[in-house]
Amino acid sequence: MGTGTIKLYSARACPFAHRTRLVLAHKSVDFEVLEVDLKNKPAWFTREVSAYGKVPAIDHDGHHIYESAVINEYLDEVFPRPPLLPAQPARRAAARIWIDYANTRFAPAFGALLRAPSSQDQASARQALLQALKDIEEGALAPLSAAGPFFFGPTPSLVDFAFYPWFERWAALEHYRDLPVPRELARIERFRRAVRELEATKAHENPPEYYIERYASVAPAKS
Secondary structure, three states: OOOOOEEEEEOOOOHHHHHHHHHHHHOOOOEEEEEOOOOOOOHHHHHHHOOOOOOOEEEEOOEEEEOHHHHHHHHHHHOOOOOOOOOOHHHHHHHHHHHHHHHHHHHHHHHHHHHOOOHHHHHHHHHHHHHHHHHHHHHHHHHHOOOOOEOOEOOOOHHHHHHHHHHHOHHHHHHHHOOOOOOOOHHHHHHHHHHHOOHHHHHOOOOHHHHHHHOOOOOOOOO
């Protein structure tokens, strides 16, 4: 069982840091949050904490670890209860594949649509994000979740926490890009509701208005 104090270097609006707050809270691990101004990062942060200069990063017993997917697997090993990866090797591999999908396909598609400068760019980005949602619905939740509601069934995993922060921020896409999550994606909606009801999520959620205001500078309101 893990011991020692965890310092979490975070930023309230950052979805990647949000992932790690959710994992720590779900495991009932005590941690200290140190907010980092990403627009004015102190030199010591890149020099001493995160070589990438990004959040999240943690300091645990003198070990500095960064990148949310790496941090969260570390936390699952050091604080093994409740476990957040499947026991079977093939399903653990599937979990890692979908976490990679969240990192390399889903999150970039979300950001591309939010930041798209022209109508043509927005149309292309919209199609890419809708395809990502379809992939999640049909390629992940349909074969893996069984009765659900989470990616691997009745209890949450690192995959659920890897995707959820962008769904909490979806109000910004609805506001600026007129894109709700399609109603026919019933498994995604069930997953969203289930994660939203977790105590860890409630303890670290922000209201929709926060994200709408926060993303105003990168996604100007539609005229």
